[in-house]
Amino acid sequence: MTTSPEPASGQSPGPPAPDVDVLVVGAGITGIYQLYRAREAGFSVQLVEAGDGVGGTWYWNRYPGARFDSESYTYAFLFSRELFDEWEWQEHFAGQPEIERYLNHVVDRFDLRRHMRFGAKVTSATYDEPSGTWRVVTGDGGEVRTRVLVAATGVLSVPYFPDVPGREDFRGESYHTGLWPTTPVDFAGKRVAVIGTGSSGVQLIPVIAGEVASLTVYQRTANWCTPLNNAPIAPDEQAKLRADFDAMCETLNTSPAGFLHGAHDRATYDDPEEERLAFFEQMWNSPGFSKLISHYTDLMVDPAANAEWCEFLAGKVRGIVRDPATAEKLIPKDHRFAEKRPPFVHGYYEAFNLPDVMLVDLKETPILRVTPSGIETAEGIREFDIVVWATGFDFGTGALLRMGIRGRDGLALADDWADGPRTFLGVQTAGFPNLFFPGGPHAAAGNNPRYNGDQVDFVTETIVYVRDHGYDTVEVGREAQERWTSMVDRNASKSNFGEISYYFGTNIPGKPRKYLLNSGGRPKLFAMIAEVLQSDYAAFRMSRSSDRSTDRSTDRSTDLTGTSA
Ligand code: N01
Numbered sequence: 072m073t074t075s076p077e078p079a080s081g082q083s084p085g086p087p088a089p090d091v092d093v094l095v096v097g098a099g100i101t102g103i104y105q106l107y108r109a110r111e112a113g114f115s116v117q118l119v120e121a122g123d124g125v126g127g128t129w130y131w132n133r134y135p136g137a138r139f140d141s142e143s144y145t146y147a148f149l150f151s152r153e154l155f156d157e158w159e160w161q162e163h164f165a166g167q168p169e170i171e172r173y174l175n176h177v178v179d180r181f182d183l184r185r186h187m188r189f190g191a192k193v194t195s196a197t198y199d200e201p202s203g204t205w206r207v208v209t210g211d212g213g214e215v216r217t218r219v220l221v222a223a224t225g226v227l228s229v230p231y232f233p234d235v236p237g238r239e240d241f242r243g244e245s246y247h248t249g250l251w252p253t254t255p256v257d258f259a260g261k262r263v264a265v266i267g268t269g270s271s272g273v274q275l276i277p278v279i280a281g282e283v284a285s286l287t288v289y290q291r292t293a294n295w296c297t298p299l300n301n302a303p304i305a306p307d308e309q310a311k312l313r314a315d316f317d318a319m320c321e322t323l324n325t326s327p328a329g330f331l332h333g334a335h336d337r338a339t340y341d342d343p344e345e346e347r348l349a350f351f352e353q354m355w356n357s358p359g360f361s362k363l364i365s366h367y368t369d370l371m372v373d374p375a376a377n378a379e380w381c382e383f384l385a386g387k388v389r390g391i392v393r394d395p396a397t398a399e400k401l402i403p404k405d406h407r408f409a410e411k412r413p414p415f416v417h418g419y420y421e422a423f424n425l426p427d428v429m430l431v432d433l434k435e436t437p438i439l440r441v442t443p444s445g446i447e448t449a450e451g452i453r454e455f456d457i458v459v460w461a462t463g464f465d466f467g468t469g470a471l472l473r474m475g476i477r478g479r480d481g482l483a484l485a486d487d488w489a490d491g492p493r494t495f496l497g498v499q500t501a502g503f504p505n506l507f508f509p510g511g512p513h514a515a516a517g518n519n520p521r522y523n524g525d526q527v528d529f530v531t532e533t534i535v536y537v538r539d540h541g542y543d544t545v546e547v548g549r550e551a552q553e554r555w556t557s558m559v560d561r562n563a564s565k566s567n568f569g570e571i572s573y574y575f576g577t578n579i580p581g582k583p584r585k586y587l588l589n590s591g592g593r594p595k596l597f598a599m600i601a602e603v604l605q606s607d608y609a610a611f612r613m614s615r616s617s618d619r620s621t622d623r624s625t626d627r628s629t630d631l632t633g634t635s636a
Contacts, residue, residue, distance in 0.1 A: 077370075086202030086616065087216055090114045093534070094207055094217035096193050096474070099127015101510035101523040102146060102223035103174065108531040109221075114538075117217070118183075119209055121192035122132040123253070124494075125178050127225055129170045133273065134248045134459075135258075136165040136278035140299055140359050140415040141518045144312055145331055148177060148520070149320050156316075159309055163358060164301040188213065195475035196220055198504065203544040203616055208475075218543060219534055222471055222508040223527075226587070229469030231264075231579060233462055237441035243389040247460045248275060258282045264446055266438075268294055270344055270414040272461030276428075285427040287453055289446070291434065292411075292571075295384055300358045310311030311571045327593050329521025332361040338369040339376035351383040357601035359415050370408070371567045377407040382410065391420040398423075398503055400432045410569040456594065463513035467512040468492050478503035491585030493556045495547040495610065498526050504546035504614075506532075513559055516588045525593065529600050533608070540614040551610035555599070562590035 092114035095106045103117060103125070110116045122130045129137075139146050143160035158176065161169055178184050182335045187351060190211035198205055228253040230249035231558050232238065238245075246256065247272040257281045265272055266289040275294050280286050303349045304312070312319070318393030322331055342350060392398035401420065422428050435448040445454035468488060476484040479502050485495070494500050509526035516522060537545045563586030568574045576582035587598060603610060 076436050084467050086199070087204065089202075089216045089218045090206045090389045091117045091215065092119075093219045093221060094119065094205070094215050094479050095221045095223055096120075096207075097127055097223040097228075098122070098125045098178075098187055098189070098227075098471075099129070099223060099225050099510075100148075100520050101225070102127060102344060102529060103178060103183065104150070104520075104524055105176050105221050105223050105527045105530065106186060107150070107181055107508065108527055109219075109534070110183075110186065112531055112535050114219075114534070116186050117215060118187045119191040119193060119207070119213070120187060120189050121210075123189050124171075125174045125187070126171050127223075129167060129174060131228070131230075131251065132249055133171070133251045134246075134275050134461075135169050135256075136274035136276075136301075137248075137251075137271070137273065138162075138301070139164045139170065140270070142331065142359065143169075143304075144319070145323055145329070145518055146520050147173065149323070149524075151181075152316060154180060156313055160304055160557055162301055162303055164299055170431075185464075189449055192307065195477070196222075197475075197477045197481075198506070200479060201616075201619060203504065203614065203619060210625050218235045219505045221530060222474065222476075222506065224470035224474070225508055225510060226463040226467045226469075226510070226512070226514070229465040229473065229634060230460075231459055231463050231465050233426060234580070235438055235441055237443075239522065240443050241441050241445075241455075242443045244457045245460070246457070247462070248272070249464060259459065260284045262454060263287070263457045263459065264289060264453070265459045265461055266446075267461035267463065268292070269461065269463055270412065272459075273414045273416050273419045273465075275459065275461060277416070277422040280422040280428050283427070285429070286422075286425075287446075287449075287455070288423075289431050289438065290400065290403065290435055290523070294403050294411065294414055295381065295403055295406075295408045296414050296416045296419050297355060297362050297380055297384065299417050300356060301417060323521055326517075326521075328360075328364060328517030329593065330360055330364055330518050332364040335368055335509075337367060339367040339379060340369075340371045341367075347379070347387070348383070351380060355378075355383075355387065355428065362415075363413060365518060370377070374407065377409075381408050390421055394423070398431050400430055406569060406571050409567050411572045412568070412574070438474075446547045463578055465579050465582070466576065470478050471508060471511055476503065476506065478506065487585070491583040492587070493552055494553040495555045496526070496529065496596060496603075497589050498530055499547040499552075501547055501549045501552050504544040504612075512587045515554070516590075516592050522593055522596070525596060525600070529603075532604075533611075536608060537613060540613070542615050544614045544619075544624075546588070546612045547606075548612055558595070559586055559588075559590050562586075566590050578583070 093109040093116045095102045095118040098120035106118045124130050142163050179211050190212055191211045194208050194210050196205050196207045205217050207215045230247045259282050261283050262285045264282045264287045268290045270324040388402050389398045440448045472485045482502050494513045498507050498509055508531045508606040509530055510523035570577055574588050575584050
């Protein structure tokens, strides 16, 4: 997998030579890591990014209150001990500005910026069979021919605006949390509407609630929100983080979800009621995702156990929110804890005690339309200066299907995946040689950088193998892909998440109802990667250009022996 030499004079020109070995799309956490790994492996590299800066999700989602809900040091890059030692995270759960600073620091620290082109959104990517290369066109008029195309375009990168009549007619300021402007939005003294109470909405609401003249929250489904319990990282904690680096990496690299939180050893009814309540209180005061991972072992297995925890949470909401009617609306009645991805908050319920913060329950009074000056529901019209759409994303496949990807024989990815994505390990799909998408659909179960990083490591290892064995294309075989995809589909019903979750695509009208995460989790990914390496890539088809011209590609896609995907 090296750049083809120029033809000697007098020879007929061969297939076009690639400009680079590896083109990465997206300057988010996964794309930065992929760029670094590919360059370190000796490939010529480039990265194109639609935004004007580094960060991906953490570039676009710069709304007030945006922050990690995984511990900062566990979400960070761990490939360099020096990097870890020199960057002191200020908070256990860093806010967006610190995250963006960190990612820029990494890019400069490892001299990656010179490979990056910003404001370059991919509009098409077409596979050329004879040359075994991808021709990638960007909206800024650029064109790159690459041997390997890595779409690190993320799962939460295409904001979703609901099709509400009149949305375009609103004459005030209108924003989506996932497309937040780089210039500050002035909320002071404004009448503000926030539509949506997922993780983004519930982070934003308490931060602006004290600043605005009035805040109206439009809630369709209440969420089980629990405290993030963030704190600054004290000097002794900083020192301990550094001292424990190797142990931390070991825990993160082997944890099923990529977190430091350990599993509990007791089930709900192992404890008498008094101890149970004390444990619930301890969970309420624990950081972030420990409320899911370190909870009673039967939390997501026994509906009665989950209901006990929910009753405890409902009591907390009733204790915080002074208006009983508002409190009742804020308590979910239609799903159990963690059936949807749980949001973690700071001061969310408390915000509803402020005099000018109102909750509109869209189940009672649905939005009828947006008017030029406000929002009309069945209860009447409210006027606003600013409307914020915190209405989520076209999860998993959104970005990939909008990139104009065409593989072998002109096959459009959007057509091939019309009924849902089909992948192997969530990194490749048959019919699209040399295309990889770490951090895409069938990935991202848990602490994303850890899981996506595993995939980047695998992609890098794979393209090194291809190069070192004298091939220049690699494509997963259909059988391995179908086995992985049916594993994902089959296990979807065992997932914590219900079809109410956007992880099934249910938030987007007309989208196929398919589970979009790897339902086997990280242990299944590890097991399958081990099988692939052990079988010497038996599930993959590899070719070299001389073979392609005589149709002698090496079809190695005999499937993995003994796999149980
Ligand atoms: O999006 P969401 P998000 N009318 O899809 C509502 C990550 N993240 O941006 O539930 C009215 O969760 C919708 O209502 P309903 C994290 O993975 C992480 O908040 O469909 N309302 C819901 O309330 C997260 O899960 C952090 O009934 C409508 C909201 O909009 C993911 O991003 C922070 C509507 C959408 O919630 C997405 O979160 C932020 C309509 N027509 C985000 N359509 C961290 O803390 C939709 N809604 C790291």
